[in-house]
Amino acid sequence: RTADYECQVVVLGAGPGGYTAAFRAADLGQKVVLIERYPVLGGVCLNVGCIPSKALLHAARVIDEAKEFAKHGIAFGAPQIDLPKLREHKLAVVAQLTNGLAGMSKQRKVTIVTGTGKFVSPNEIEVTGPDGVKLVRFDNAIIAAGSQAVKLPGFPWDDPRMMDSTDALELSEIPKSLLVVGGGIIGLEMACVYDALGSKVTVVELLDQLMPGADPDLVRPLQQRLSKRYGGIHLKTKVAKIEAKPEGLLATFEGEKAPEPTLYDRVLVAVGRSPNGGKVDAHKAGVAVTDRGFIPVDKQMRTNVPHVFAIGDLVGNPMLAHKATHEARVAAEVAAGHKSEFVARVIPSVAYTDPEIAWVGVTEAEAKKQGIAYGVGKFPHAASGRAIGIGRTEGFTKLIFDEATHRVIGAGISAPNAGDLITEIGLAIEMGAEAADIALTIHPHPTLSESVGMAAEVYEGTVTDIY
């Protein structure tokens, strides 16, 4: 059988992992085919993930800040929400980026094949799409097929009032009441959006804290703020059943402090994402896939089959776009014959809630568990002039140091824009910075970034105040 496309590198999936790998491989002179089942590039992140959610979270923040400023003498009145226009704005943001990707692919002469790709042999992928079935023959493959939302079984998924994150981002209406099942990053970000737009939000989380895995200390300011605004936050609670009734979705809960069965206008289920590794017939190329659908890789992003690489959400946690893009560059470079490795010491995590919660490196709990002798430098934002000026003194900056070396090994920040502030610590950890390096670095005044320098000073015992 003759191939419709022959290439040196084929990339399966055009999310942040896939398009980055395709572009890098093309820049290194490789002939590249990029396969994507949807007509637009960008994957989950650009189309139904990072980007549209942040566009809506910004809208939420504008509403909240305007509201909260009433007590300081400027009242704007109730927001008039034009939902179709807000939707249009979100779509325009997404389109600007995905169109940009299309242009960048063209510029680099990356051939895009639209359709669903599946391996049929170690060097061939068959693509079923609008133009029929096409065969792509390749020297190297990079699997970047991403992940999808977990749909809990037993829920009435055929009811349009049941939503996953993709449905929630569509913003088809602002329900009067919304139940969010899952208090992780995605659930809470969407909860923030709908709360600001006027829904009465209730969050249910199976574990004993919101954002499981994050430092509980860090989550506290967010939880306190949300508790005042939401209909309820129920921890250690399970949603046992959801029944579709004409008047709403009736949720039944289990747990020590489970609320009574309650009707909601809509339910958003955000209980995690499952990798798509098991859906591309990777076994036909001899590639090993775990039971859960992850594809194990080495530091060069190689699977057990040396000419097949895998990157992004389907190689493991954390499922984050910035991890996918860095892995992508490594895979593309190795496929092109370079000796690259993925050796990131840390990968930052950010919840773009209000306040944002950002962390990088080890948490205190992890340091304890790993038996590391550690010390903490913590700086409350109540002592920051800038935080006082913007009326957001509830957060703090916390740095974790290795007691033996005084090197920074972890950090957490709870504040508006914490996601931007955490970057400095990622660099500090990568470069092996010690507390004194951070403390002696002059941070601009008055910014919340000063809290990073101050937290290091607190640890060093040289603290002064920064009003």
Ligand code: FAD
């Ligand atoms: P994906 O983005 O999932 O892309 C995979 C692509 O492969 C898709 O386009 C898919 O259509 C395609 N595909 C799959 N199978 C096939 C096939 N057989 N044939 C052809 N094409 C196929 N991460 C962050 O870092 N920051 C955030 O703020 C953030 N916010 C998020 C908000 C939400 C609501 C969600 C759902 C996720 C968010 N994420 C965020 C996670 C982020 O979107 C993912 O980590 C990222 O998209 C993973 O990139 P990827 O390239 O591995 O896969």
